[in-house]
Amino acid sequence: xxKLDGKVALVTGVAxxxxxxxxxxxxxxxxxIIGVDVAGPVDTVGYPGATPDDLRETVAAVEAAGGRxxxxxxxxxxxxxxxxxxxxxxxxxxxxxxxxxxxxILGPPKLSWELTDDEWGTTVDVNLTGVWKTTRAAVPHVIxxxxxxxxxxxxxxxxxxxxxxxxxxxxxxxGVIGLMKSLANELGGHGVRVNAVCPTNVRTPMIDNDVTxxxxxxxxxxxxxxxxxxxxxxxxxxxxxWVEPEDVSNAIVWLASDESRYVTGTSIQIDCGLLEKY
Numbered sequence: 001x002x003k004l005d006g007k008v009a010l011v012t013g014v015a016x017x018x019x020x021x022x023x024x025x026x027x028x029x030x031x032x033i034i035g036v037d038v039a040g041p042v043d044t045v046g047y048p049g050a051t052p053d054d055l056r057e058t059v060a061a062v063e064a065a066g067g068r069x070x071x072x073x074x075x076x077x078x079x080x081x082x083x084x085x086x087x088x089x090x091x092x093x094x095x096x097x098x099x100x101x102x103x104x105i106l107g108p109p110k111l112s113w114e115l116t117d118d119e120w121g122t123t124v125d126v127n128l129t130g131v132w133k134t135t136r137a138a139v140p141h142v143i144x145x146x147x148x149x150x151x152x153x154x155x156x157x158x159x160x161x162x163x164x165x166x167x168x169x170x171x172x173x174x175g176v177i178g179l180m181k182s183l184a185n186e187l188g189g190h191g192v193r194v195n196a197v198c199p200t201n202v203r204t205p206m207i208d209n210d211v212t213x214x215x216x217x218x219x220x221x222x223x224x225x226x227x228x229x230x231x232x233x234x235x236x237x238x239x240x241x242w243v244e245p246e247d248v249s250n251a252i253v254w255l256a257s258d259e260s261r262y263v264t265g266t267s268i269q270i271d272c273g274l275l276e277k278y
Contacts, residue, residue, distance in 0.1 A: 002030030003257040008093045010034040010086065012076050012134050013103030015050035017204030018154065020058045021245035022100050022252045027067030029253055031098060034089040035059070035071035036082065038103070044122045045105050047209035068093070076103045076130030079137070086137040096141040098256040099151040101134040106206050109215045112167035120168045127172035132179055139187065148191030150256045153180045154248075155196040157271050165215060177267060184265035193264035195255050200271040201232055201242040237273025 009026045013019035014035035023033045039055045041048075055071060062069040070089045074082050090096045107115075107123040131153055142149040158166065159173035177196055184194040201207050208225045216228025225242075232241040251268050254260050269275055 002028065003253065003259065004098070005030035007031045007097040007256075008034065008090070008095050009098035009100060009256065010036075010089075010096060010134070010138055011100045011102060012036050012130075013050075013154075014058050014071060015039050015054040016058070017050075017206065018199075018202060018245045018248055019100075019102045020054075020061070021249045022102060023058060023062055023069065024065065024067075025246070025249040025253050026098065026100070026256060027062045027065060027069065029257070031067075031256070032093050033062055033067060033069040033071070034086065034093065034096070035062075035069055036074040036076065036085065036103075037071075038075040039073045042105055042122065042126065044107050044116075044119045046108050046211035047106075047205060050205075076134055077125050079133045082133055083137045086141065090141045095145040096138060097145055097147065097149045099134065099138045099142065099149075100154070100252055100256075101131045101152070102154040103130055103134070104154060104206075106166065106212060107168050108211065109165040111165060115168060123168035124172045124175075127169065128175040128179070131176055135179070135183060139183075139192075142192055143187075143190050148193070150260075151183065151187070151192060151194045152252055152255045153194070153196045155180070155198045155267060157198050157200050157269070157274050159196070159198055159267070160269075160275055180267070181265055188264060193255075193260070195260075195263060195265070196267040197248055197251050197255070198267045198269045198271060198275075199243055199248050200236065200274045202248060203242045203244055207242070235274050235277065236271070237277050240272050243270055243272065 009031040015037035155176040156173040158170040217223035229241040
């Protein structure tokens, strides 16, 4: 018996990283998966994006583990396409109970006043407006399922504090926290809970690339993530430089399940104590 037997979960950004991990964990607990990912390059993002092959690998991994998944290459910024795919997938699987609005990007590291309109706009469009469009596409189906539900937005420690060189990302993640709190108030009467997860750095392609690692070790020409481990470790109370996708997935599963049935309007910090360190 899984914690989510008979449930259906929508996961965005499902092709790799946290999204793939969330899909696998939710499926392991019995949920059928609706997955979307842009699975291609995103303008203004300096590191390689997910690919169609990555998306196919996620589908194969879920199915190999005995799960069901319906997945499509969809950009969360494309509201009409997202609406249509979610509606089609829900009709096929019969319901929608859980939403993991996970898709996100990290734009080029720059001082805020040096960002171009496109660099600001693309990050906010994906990381905030794309999350809102995901909830807009999903919420009517969650309500219609008639059994409550759980919506989980992926924010960040950057949703609670500022950081240099990533003002567009931080502003968007602050917005995600505000969106979560508003949705929680709007949906409580339907028995639908809305929360956010706020990880510290997670070892995924978003930070493990030549562009992002220079934020942590600007003194090196081609730093690896391991080169930045001491810098990242110093941010935390616990003796870890980063967390793994599975650490966030564990929180996603808890928030999706009845074990958190009275938890709504809050953010869960998976941050090794970063936000409490003084």
